[in-house]
Amino acid sequence: MNRHSLRARLTLWYTVTLVVVLMLFAGDVLLVQQRLGLRRMDRELDTVEATLANVFREELRELDDPPTAAMEARNDIASLGPAIAILDRRGSPLAVQLNGLSLDELVPQGDRSPVRTVRAGGVAWRVHARAEQFGDVAATFVIARPLTDIAREQNEVREAVLVVIPLALLLAGLGGWWLASVGLRPVREMSRRAASIPLGGLEDLGAPPRDAELGQLARAFNGLVARLRSALQTQRQFMADASHELRTPVSVIRTAADVALSRDHREETEYREALAMTGAQARRLGRLVEDMLVLARADAGAYPLQPVDLYLSDVVEECRSLVDVLAAERGITVTSSGPRDVPVRGDEEL
Known part of the structure; x- marks a missing residue:
């Protein structure tokens, strides 16, 4: 393939443009997929957090003992979250289920944001913290889940992109080459007829193509x-x-x-x-x-x-x-x- 030919340059520009468009599209897909995954997880954590607060309220009404109510509430919803912590007004734990994690990793000192993403145990975690007041008792409910599912989904999307984009570029390059060949065929025909005109002959190129430019x-x-x-x-x-x-x-x-x-x-x-x-x-x-x-x-x-x-x-x-x-x-x-x-x-x- 002559890289200086118009057909090669058209195909190259078409392929480069498509590469840029596909890369931007793939990046946008990954970004949207991550945002949707985080939004879905936030809704689930909000639901677990509200459930934990309601269970703690009921247990506190029955037992009238915050540490015991916190332990009962944690046991009731232990299956809904791998990392659960109920803290008092001073930030001391009333009941925790951290599965080997450190509370300071999930709730850094001085960080009062209700939603955060932290790294603990070599894994990214999505953490929700919600403060509630139950009469004279104040409690903060911390629910955390690892972002491994979202990371796995993103890896699957990346793998699909790495497979689909080269195939799309290959098909697009072949299609662009074929389209350029078909589009420039009248030009090659005119060149052939012009080259075949003898020195003494002055024949024209015949009827012009229907294409406007050609x-x-x-x-x-x-x-x-x-x-x-x-x-x-x-x-x-x-x-x-x-x-x-x-x-x-x-x-x-x-x-x-x-x-x-x-x-x-x-x-x-x-x-x-x-x-x-x-x-x-x-x-x-x-x-x-x-x-x-x-x-x-x-x-x-x-x-x-x-x-x-x-x-x-x-x-x-x-x-x-x-x-x-x-x-x-x-x-x-x-x-x-x-x-x-x-x-x-x-x-x-x-």
């Missing part, structure tokens, strides 16, 4: 080919016109020289006339060359037209005088007739 590209190329075709036709016509214009003075010079040399002895005036004719035609050749340069500049748009008033009869008479020598060689007499002083407007140099 159709615009094909129309632009066809327009360029049409302009090249017009320029080439103009060049060919110019060369044909130049050959035609140059043929006449060259023929006149050759004929004048042949006539002058056809006899060994001629009068000086005849030689002078032949040389004068040759010089005139040579000057005409020079003017024709200059005129062709002017025409070339005019075709290229680099020559500003300077129209003036001309007479058509003067142009006709000049042309007639040029072919007199050729006509006389063949015994032909060329005359011009028609209205005189017919005005026209044009560039005298052209």
Whole structure:
């Protein structure tokens, strides 16, 4: 795969963008999953905390002894929470069930927040603390549960993400490569047809594709080919016109020289006339060359037209005088007739 090709770059950008989107999505999923897990656990701990407070109230009413009521309440709901503590107003434990944990780890000194996350025994715990007043008796109920279930759920989500994202990227990369190939197929076809156009041929790319952008590209190329075709036709016509214009003075010079040399002895005036004719035609050749340069500049748009008033009869008479020598060689007499002083407007140099 050529990494500089448009197809490769499109696929690469598409895949990189998808990687960023999927990573952001996976991070958001993990964050939402953690928040939902904590919210669910908070609701469960609130329920256990309220149940513990109600049981303690009932036991306190029956026994009228806070430590004993706390022990009975702890025993009644021991199965609802792995870590339970009932504290008096001074923070001293009335009844605890910590399963080997330290109370100071679950309830750090000076921390009075009702909901906290602490690390105890190498595990993260969610701790709820709730203070209640029962007449003259004040008690704080502490319920804690480890976050291992939430951590396990997050690990499962991470494992799923690590499996799904590479597969999604693989499928997306293959799909992006295929889509780029299909989308750029008209461009490759236009390139192939453009490369197959011979040097002398000016065929276009045919009907443009229906796609807006590719159709615009094909129309632009066809327009360029049409302009090249017009320029080439103009060049060919110019060369044909130049050959035609140059043929006449060259023929006149050759004929004048042949006539002058056809006899060994001629009068000086005849030689002078032949040389004068040759010089005139040579000057005409020079003017024709200059005129062709002017025409070339005019075709290229680099020559500003300077129209003036001309007479058509003067142009006709000049042309007639040029072919007199050729006509006389063949015994032909060329005359011009028609209205005189017919005005026209044009560039005298052209």
